[in-house]
Amino acid sequence: MSSIFGNMVKVSVFGESHGAAIGVMIDGLPAGEPVDLEAIHAFMERRAPGRNRQSTARREADQPEILSGLLNDRTCGAPLCAIIRNGDTRSQDYAAMANIPRPGHADYTAELKFHGWQNRAGGGHFSGRLTAPLTFAGAVCAQLLARRGVTVGAHLQAVGPVEDCRFDPVKVTAEQLQTVSAKAFPVIDEACAQPMCEVIEAARQAGDSVGGIIEGVAVGFPGGIGEPMFDGVENVLAKALFGIPSVKGVEFGAGFEAARMRGSQNNDPFTVGEDGRIVTVTNHHGGALGGISSGMPIVFRVAIKPTPSIAQMQQSVDLAKMEPAELHIQGRHDPCIAVRAVPVVEAVAACALLDMLLSDVP
Amino acid sequence: MSSIFGNMVKVSVFGESHGAAIGVMIDGLPAGEPVDLEAIHAFMERRAPGRNRQSTARREADQPEILSGLLNDRTCGAPLCAIIRNGDTRSQDYAAMANIPRPGHADYTAELKFHGWQNRAGGGHFSGRLTAPLTFAGAVCAQLLARRGVTVGAHLQAVGPVEDCRFDPVKVTAEQLQTVSAKAFPVIDEACAQPMCEVIEAARQAGDSVGGIIEGVAVGFPGGIGEPMFDGVENVLAKALFGIPSVKGVEFGAGFEAARMRGSQNNDPFTVGEDGRIVTVTNHHGGALGGISSGMPIVFRVAIKPTPSIAQMQQSVDLAKMEPAELHIQGRHDPCIAVRAVPVVEAVAACALLDMLLSDVP
Amino acid sequence: MSSIFGNMVKVSVFGESHGAAIGVMIDGLPAGEPVDLEAIHAFMERRAPGRNRQSTARREADQPEILSGLLNDRTCGAPLCAIIRNGDTRSQDYAAMANIPRPGHADYTAELKFHGWQNRAGGGHFSGRLTAPLTFAGAVCAQLLARRGVTVGAHLQAVGPVEDCRFDPVKVTAEQLQTVSAKAFPVIDEACAQPMCEVIEAARQAGDSVGGIIEGVAVGFPGGIGEPMFDGVENVLAKALFGIPSVKGVEFGAGFEAARMRGSQNNDPFTVGEDGRIVTVTNHHGGALGGISSGMPIVFRVAIKPTPSIAQMQQSVDLAKMEPAELHIQGRHDPCIAVRAVPVVEAVAACALLDMLLSDVP
Amino acid sequence: MSSIFGNMVKVSVFGESHGAAIGVMIDGLPAGEPVDLEAIHAFMERRAPGRNRQSTARREADQPEILSGLLNDRTCGAPLCAIIRNGDTRSQDYAAMANIPRPGHADYTAELKFHGWQNRAGGGHFSGRLTAPLTFAGAVCAQLLARRGVTVGAHLQAVGPVEDCRFDPVKVTAEQLQTVSAKAFPVIDEACAQPMCEVIEAARQAGDSVGGIIEGVAVGFPGGIGEPMFDGVENVLAKALFGIPSVKGVEFGAGFEAARMRGSQNNDPFTVGEDGRIVTVTNHHGGALGGISSGMPIVFRVAIKPTPSIAQMQQSVDLAKMEPAELHIQGRHDPCIAVRAVPVVEAVAACALLDMLLSDVP
Secondary structure, rough: OOOOOOOOEEEEEOOOOOOOOOEEEEEOOOOOOEEOHHHHHHHHHOOOOOOOOOOOOOOOOOOEEEOOOOOOOEEOOOOEEEEEEEEOOHHHHOOOHHHHHHOOOOHHHHHHHOOOOOOOOOHHHHHHHHHHHHHHHHHHHHHHHHOOOOOOEEEEEOOOOOEEEOOOOOOOOOOHHHHOOOOOOOOOOOHHHHHHHHHHHHHHHOOOEOOOEEEEEOOOOOOOOOOOEEEEEHHHHHHHHHOOOEEEEEEOHHHHHHHHHHHHHHOOEEEEEEOOOOEEOOOOOOOOOOOOEEEOEEEEEEEEOOOOOOOOOOOEEEOOOOEEEEEOOOOOOOOHHHHHHHHOOOOHHHHHHHHHHHOOOO | OOEEEEEOEEEEEEEEOOEEEEEEEEEEOOOOOEEHHHHHHHHHHHOOOOOOOOOOOOOOOOOEEEEEEEEEEOOOOOEEEEEEEOOOOOOHHHHOOOOOOOOOHHHHHHHHHHHOOOOOOOHHOOOHHHHHHHHHHHHHHHHHHHOOOOOEEEEEEEEEEEEOOOOOOOOOHHHHHHHHHOOOOOOOOOOHHHHHHHHHHHHHHHOOOOOOOOOOEEEOOOOOOEEEEOOOOHHHHHHHHHOOOOEEEEOOEEEEEHHEEEEHHHHOOEEEEEOOEEEEEOOOOEEEOOEOOOOOOEEEEEEEEEOOOOOOOOEEEEEOEEEEEEEOOOOOOOOOOOOOOOOOOHHHHHHHHHHHHOOOOO | OOOOEOOOOEEEEOOOOOEEEEEEEEEEEOOOOOOOOOHHHHHHHHOOOOOOOOOOOOOOOOEEEEEEOOOEEEEEOOOEEEEOOOOOOHHHHHHOOOOOOOOOOOOHHHHHOOOOOOHHHHHHHHHHHHHHHHHHHHHHHHHHHHOEEEEEEEEEEEEEOOOOOOOOOOOOOOHHHHHHHEEEEOOOOHHHHHHHHHHHHHHHHHOOOEEEEEEEEEEEEOOOOOOOOOEEEHHHHHHHHHOOOOOOEEOOHHHHHHHHHHHHHOOOOEEEEEOOOEEEEEOOOOOOOOOEEOOOOEEEEEEOOOOOOOOOEEEEOOOOOOOOEEEEOOOOOOOHHHHHHHHHHHHHHHHHHHHHHHHHHO | OOOOOOOOOEEEEEEEOOOOOOEEEEEEEOOOOOOOOHHHHHHHHOOOOOOOOOOOOOOOOOOOOEEEEOOOOOEEOOOOEEEEEOOOOOHHHOOOOOOOOOOOOOOOOOOHHHHHOOOOOHHHHOOOHHHHHHHHHHHHHHHHHOOOOEEEEEEEEEEEEOOOOOOOOOOHHHHHHHHHHOOOOOOHHHHHHHHHHHHHHHHHHHOOOOOOEEEEEEEEOOOOOEOOOEOEEEEEEHHHOOOOOEEEEEOOOOHHHHHOOEEEHOOOOOEEEOOOEEOOOOOOOOEEEEEEEOOOOEEEEEEEEEOOOOOEEEEEEEEOEEEEEEEOOOOOOOOHHHHHHHHHHHHHHHHHHHHHHHOOOO
């Protein structure tokens, strides 16, 4: 349990923010699959801090070292393990507040669970830094998916009150997904990039942070994949996506809007597509019905809460004294983690979709 | 995989709408737990069709028969299996449209997955009727939770555009949850019952249906439960809740609203409560941080799409001829399944929470 | 956990000996597979008591009722659930000794685990009767295996000191397996049937019982199946076979004899077979190397202890008084359960092998 | 799947013999447990090659590096990952025979499964070297078990035809287990050490190898642990033990001998022990009845086949040419891996027993 997920392809994440290394083991990859490490580095670079003004200032090398599972840049059938050494850490930033849990962080709940034995520095195993090995795993899985005709992409659908348009849930293409993913600021409508950045910058200047919504899409995912009732497309994706720190909601297709619709609006009529295959005219279902993929694009949205680390003074409790305490978090923090979370959402979705695809009994 | 979920307490659902019986097996219940069958029947009655004007007209006996796992009304440590015989079925309602998948249903995706071998009548294994054994399982788990101080409740937070108020995420009590659950129409603010019923009745008269939102809450759930990163409170609940047919979104605490908030608004300050325990002043986190319970009420919302079976003519495809076909669904259908889904949401949450509670290593 | 095993094909057993019913759920069977119920009944009849003089006198109907998962005698993709009603039970046989655990039975360990809440009558969930639904499941899986070219068979390799010859581990054929399985007394060399029966009869007349060894074989199982290190052929089969009550040992190929051999004897040379495929000249490895099937027959042996229920007086303890007590077990008991366990071993192996076969990612 | 096992405590092994590193991740250890790294090194040293004349000549550093999961020598609740760098490897020893599978090894079955993409050098993921991280994991788990009153030990019960005496299955103590484990040549009766070594030396001089039997025991394991039917003590231990390369059989208590016994001999009478607890007078059951521990010592034996790598010429097949080929394995090989496998058996049993202990719901 815990930091492991998957059925046929199991992804296990380990490490703490200020430990020796963080890493990931991927068990169950088919043998002989080419793995393009350059492309993986490029994918991971999208998540790396310091990529643009909107991100944190902590420098990370984030160069994964492959310990096992690859031979001549192909999977060899054995578990693939990659690690990233932890370098530039400032544990002293955290020492002063060891007894004062940060609001919105897992500091206090980790204390409840681990009774004080957890590695507090930098959030330990709960750090957003753990999304680096997760992104590595997703980058590997995305290459296997691509070879099977499946492309996963995502964009920043909202930052605070500013909204990007959405992917057309019927007509979206792999090319469109790749174009958006390649942008430094991953939005569809570039006109919204500027106002989004302003919202982020305003939050930063106020010593504050802001949340966002990420929309993910997979195209080319074949119909008929997924298991009723608890291992359907939505169950598996949701379980995995809630593993990304700061995710507070997951919806598919029309999602929460469906609750406000009538059946005659929400039902997607079937028709025969140009290529003779059955398609739906609209895609409010988001690519899965009864947990099983329909062959239409899989569409989901993920709510990311505002970065809990903010420069403003906050009310907390000194656990040693069991009395109220003011908290001033030192260090520089990312005012909108939703930006860097875009490739993480793609990565986690890629892991989950590959697992489902390979779990399908022919 | 598939129709099974849980780690220490495994719930396995079986049956098709028009087969001999539907049922559930619960494996891993501690021995010696009293099971009040009267209370279970009362709980299941809340889900049963025909309970009020808003529901379907199909009569079901829905009296579960216990085949194993109980001895003198206590769990005996062996798997508990209960079945419900299928009685009043009208397969002829479905025969005419065997080749025409219903929009919004799993008919077409089941066809893709099972290549025509699935039991089509009444939706087969995908029927909402399968929520009856699931509700049975949840009613059992709720009794074990109650004995451990945990109460789960839910209400209709929205029907179409009409919204109920929300539970106070900090002050909500077990008594309040029980009071709302006991209502024939489970809303907090009774003033919204009438407009909600009108929305439902209008949909029915239009041969249409309408969606809704259900808010679920658990109080008394201890802090420190849940595993990072993929078996946290949100992961486990979401995986289970997406197993309920028609669920299209799941959010915790502030959920999608958190994406629009600033960190200074969304972060919940810690303080020392009246009983000397640490609490949060607000509860935007919804009872879990980093996947681990905080001891605050667990708060989540579930989006239910409008009933896909509607009386209006719909566009579909004749799979045998591979050409467009109009579909007229016969029979009487529930214009708003969200109403009857309230106890199902409670039930599934109870199963998932009991599983997490018992999975915790002391 | 517990009464559930399997990865892609999950088999869940439920019921107690003197409860309402016993049964099994099989989740993950591919859809559209014909299921020959007549053949299943014939398979189950081999396990049924009263089949010959060597067996118990309790009459069981043992006619399984299919509750779900079949449509027109084909799997429909949904979980297959079958139950067997408990009829002819004599709970009074057990009432007298409720507090006196039977040596060699799970009475005492069940007491430790379930704290007195277990269903004691007839051994409850630990009864050998639970092998009836397990045999049902295996009979279903065997039909799917047969359609994929795999045949599973077994014979009584030893009863007490009397040994049957073994299957030729290289040349054994599906026909030979079927011939032996069809016998009323399943041995290869019919000359050993008479001495075996005499050993059993002598034990019966002494109010005693005797153990035995069952050799199981699968032919046609393709090479390349199984996962290193913990989900290999031996791991999966052993885990499943130890689920049969009274199994005390499991070995593959040369098994414990390999410990006494030299490498030059035990190593199986490779050669090119008549059909151009690679085979081994001998088969001490038993069909798996490194956990992965080699394409050679899978050969294993299972040690079955003597029936613990014997007519002789035995020393035990009165749990209520915590003092020594003599135990006289009433009722008629099978003096050699190994005889009836032969089809159970085949059944469990069939479930495990089908699961492995369907878990293989192409 | 595959190189992962465990329920609450999951052990995942990765690496190939001649890759960058091998390692293990342990997920689910309780937080705050002291881990004595010196003791772990001492435990691992027992498995290390070059420890005595009976072992292989390959030098390994085998010093594990802890990457995560420990803080100030205590578990911190996050997954514990340790790696061992691969140093002294002679891939050229393997290059010459890349296309000629070694009899008794996984070379050919790996070829079938991974279609030539596997890392062949040194056996890759199937190398006995992978038992080093497994031993690390077991050494950690043994420390947690010791703190809970459970001691695991093992000895060489047989080497070829030479047998050591057995542990007294009723009276064996933790001290006796520790004394035997501490010996350079782990036997109970030291008089058998010399003949065993002679058998091994004779095999070596003949360019051959020899098998052995290892008997393992756990004392102090509480009664009432284990789940019926497929997660009992025997199922879980057997599944884990068959993960050790070269294991061909596993038996519990009287094991295969039970098949030759009568019930009146094999049944273990219950009595009230000196401390007022219920014990069995004999221990043919090996510490588990119905899959559930009885509180008596858990006793099992594991058959280890002779080292498949021998210096003698062997018959194999050239996979490239698909014609017979003679094989001369170069390099120095351990003539009896059973000797070094003793701590590996202890280690794997410790992992499995800790997992079961922590999986028990109070």
